[in-house]
Amino acid sequence: MDRDAIFTEGIMRMAYPGRTLAAIGIEVEDPEAYYLYETRMGIVWPIDRAAGKLVGEESYTAGDGFAGIADRKLSESDIAELRI
Numbered sequence: 890m891d892r893d894a895i896f897t898e899g900i901m902r903m904a905y906p907g908r909t910l911a912a913i914g915i916e917v918e919d920p921e922a923y924y925l926y927e928t929r930m931g932i933v934w935p936i937d938r939a940a941g942k943l944v945g946e947e948s949y950t951a952g953d954g955f956a957g958i959a960d961r962k963l964s965e966s967d968i969a970e971l972r973i
Contacts, residue, residue, distance in 0.1 A: 897932050898932070899930065900927060900929055901928055903925075903927075903954075904968055905924050905925075905926050907921060907923065907924060910955075919962065922962050923962075923963045923967075924961050925962075926954040928951060928952045929952065931951075932946050933948075933949075935947075
């Protein structure tokens with residue numbers, strides 16, 4: 890963090906529907922299943938100090954999260970239920 894921005898980093902994980910992957914040309918075993926997208930990501934959050942607000946985000950990834958995704962099939966128990 891500095892006076893004008895905050896930086897966060899870590900592993901970004903997202904469940905992608907097999908149908909979506911197939912639609913973009915990635916062959917998957919089960920189009921009804923979900924697959925794990927995973928990559929290291931850094932995000933810079935610029936700050937407007939006068940307003941006391943974050944005013945944007947710039948993200949950077951360290952790799953292709955789609956590489957090998959067809960081998961990272963998720964089970965239903967891997968995905969948390971949405972609770973409102």
